[in-house]
């Protein structure tokens with residue numbers, strides 16, 4: 001009797017898991033297609049799925065279109081068009097082998113595209129407005145063909161469409177010329193080029209196709225979310241990456257199987273975990289959050305524990321070795337002159353800001369400037385990791401959150417000194433970061449990014465919910481409060497005083513970072529960035545160097561996160577530190593300059609001040625000396641910020657050092673040329689005299 | 690006297706291709722030994738197995754009589770193997786001197802994070818002096834401040850040698866140092882290497898296609914063909930043997 005119920009439960013779990021699993025499979029198909037035909041790890045499929053879902057929703061509900069017309073617009077027309085545009089305008093121009101640049105650009109697009117869509121279409125996510133599915137009554141009509149599990153109409157539609165489109169794809173591959181060519185490209189892009197197949201046509205087609213799959217998946221999965229919002233769709237793509245990873249990123253059938261498997265696994269855990277938690281109390285608080293985190297755990301485990309996955313690309317392509325080496329970057333050694341110039345400029349800039357703050361800043365400006373300084377501190381953690389060590393980490397938000405939560409726990413709940421708690425937060429974040437780094441440091445850079453993304457998603461889904469981290473149930477009511485510190489006579493509840501503290505912390509961190517850059521650790525990391533095998537051949541241990549970089553980075557992020565929480569007197573995890581929010585950090589700093597302290601400072605300033613200063617028109621108002629004369633296009637939507645910097649990541653392929661550094665170098669070259677001309681002229685004059 | 694390098698039955702396959710089978714080879718201290726063979730013979734693969742960049746399936750690598758087969762690359766490097774690369778491997782965005790400085794710092798082994806944090810991580814005067822001595826020996830003194838991207842291929846190869854020398858190797862593995870150089874540059878490089886080697890007394894294992902260089906530079910040679918050692922002995926005898934000619938030119942290929 002017991003056995004029968006058990007088997008029934010298992011079967012029920014399987015049935016329940018199939019519809020979402022099929023949708024994961026759909027995105028995974030797109031992911032594998034794009035990865036194999038153009039080497040792009042396209043995390044932006046989440047954004048593309050979001051756009052299709054949002055467009056469908058908008059056309060149907062706001063514009064009054066029929067379901068079918070809305071579907072055709074969102075999935076059949078717009079989704080492939082976006083894929084085509086991305087391929088034509090961006091990805092086909094990147095040289096083969098620039099996997100990291102492609103990934104960074106995909107991250108930039110993940111930030112830019114949803115905002116661009118919302119701006120263009122005028123779509124606004126409305127909390128609690130659950131999106132409808134393809135058929136009316138999708139969530140209310142049920143079918144129960146097996147007597148075990150009642151499929152909603154939405155689920156059944158999703159499952160059917162996913163199966164049909166999977167079969168259609170198989171037929172396409174088998175029977176059509178372009179399908180055969182695609183299959184050849186998927187097997188070996190270089191081989192096909194030698195055989196005279198026009199790989200670029202195939203690549204364009206597969207981008208259109210894979211984007212259509214992403215769009216389809218977006219429309220099908222939307223009814224499962226309470227609110228249509230971009231971050232959920234970003235999580236969705238992480239699930240798809242996990243599914244694709246099960247297929248070693250190369251096999252479409254196995255990616256589909258992976259998607260289905262994940263869907264079923266989630267459903268089974270959902271079925272059985274509550275029973276387990278009846279016996280094991282500690283599971284209860286996280287029970288609801290373990291299931292969504294399953295794909296992240298699977299992904300992290302696959303990346304770190306399955307060497308075949310990392311090697312899949314090289315091994316499956318017999319001609320991988322013939323890729324040309326990446327282009328040599330232009331000479332980029334900084335001259336002392338350039339350093340002095342930057343320092344002078346920096347000092348002047350901060351003096352001006354300082355004068356403004358002391359004389360005229362009101363409370364809200366003070367808040368924003370303080371935030372800019374603190375964000376710059378957090379961004380220094382990216383400088384160390386991405387700029388110095390060349391590693392892309394997508395979990396800096398988690399490290400910063402660890403700092404914030406530590407202050408919340410130690411200071412608010414146990415009354416410890418706030419400043420001590422902030423440092424402890426940094427140390428804990430450093431420890432977590434170093435431990436996380438251990439299994440990652442010998443992976444390729446793209447895999448480090450994926451593994452940190454999986455960790456960030458896991459942290460977001462599970463760790464934050466633990467009572468000893470995010471406070472559990474009580475914090476839902478009271479928030480995660482954080483007090484301001486008091487140091488002898490100095491009460492940092494005073495905002496001006498706190499700004500002073502933030503600046504001191506930033507300067508100390510900036511000093512640390514520059515000392516590291518010019519010291520052994522920085523030189524070691526620079527060598528590793530240049531050539532890992534040559535570094536090892538002179539006795540450098542890559543593991544030790546990178547774990548050090550991760551630890552330092554974790555400390556800076558943790559300390560900065562603690563400071564941010566202290567400033568806001570609340571951790572505000574979701575708006576400050578959630579994985580999707582933290583994507584923008586990377587996008588910003590990679591765009592502006594990941595190698596220098598100035599890059600971090602500009603990124604912090606852009607994060608906090610760009611919107612009020614430029615987009616809201618305040619700066620223009622000051623220049624025009626009157627608020628009335630600000631032209632009507634102001635205030636510009638702050639979303640343009642995400643679009644702007646998201647799209648700027650495209651320059652990463654050419655200028656991995658960032659725009660600021662690149663601009664400075666160009667300016668410097670101009671100054672040098674000018675100085676040379678002056679010298680020449682003087683010599684000429686001497687000769688004639 | 691224990692050999693500096695003693696490999697025993699080193700075997701490596703790539704997806705069915707036997708790149709090295711049962712390669713056993715000795716290099717005595719202070720010796721200059723050649724390792725020659727046609728393209729694809731497995732010479733670079735052998736270097737990679739000696740240093741641990743690739744893990745051999747079978748066989749042992751002994752350095753000064755100590756089995757290092759289980760050690761990672763950087764540990765083997767610290768025990769006295771220096772190396773240059775066939776496809777040049779330099780650190781971008783830094784100067785010539787930087788290349789040597791980092792090697793010197795690693796050799797001294799005092800690069801701790803806290804020293805950096807105290808602002809004591811910058812190169813010290815005697816580190817710079819040590820690097821400049823080597824740069825002087827290699828004729829690179831004038832290029833010390835030059836960004837690495839500005840160098841010619843020949844100069845780049847010298848920087849690789851200099852970087853390897855900073856680790857004070859007991860054994861230097863040179864992978865086709867003359868490729869991309871003209872005859873004069875090659876002769877200069879050989880003279881420089883010989884001078885430095887005589888001053889410091891390390892051993893050299895030289896992989897080279899330039900037969901003249903091998904003949905002039907090494908006293909003993911090994912010949913590798915399809916991953917197997919087919920000849921060894923004094924370099925002039927080896928180069929004269931018919932087996933070697935066959936390996937290079939194919940069966941029936943006469944002297945040419």
Ligand SMILES: Nc1ncnc2c1ncn2[C@@H]1O[C@H](COP(=O)(O)OP(=O)(O)OP(=O)(O)O)[C@@H](O)[C@H]1O
Pocket residue numbers: 703704706708726727728729730731732733734735775
């Ligand atoms: N990473 C690798 N993966 C697969 N096969 C490899 C790899 N490295 C080398 N090989 C193969 O192993 C064999 C030996 O290559 P190796 O580079 O050692 O030759 P070599 O003697 O150095 O040749 P050359 O004189 O051209 O430098 C070749 O057949 C090569 O194709």
Ligand SMILES: [Mg+2]
Pocket residue numbers: 732733734775
């Ligand atoms: Mg070779």
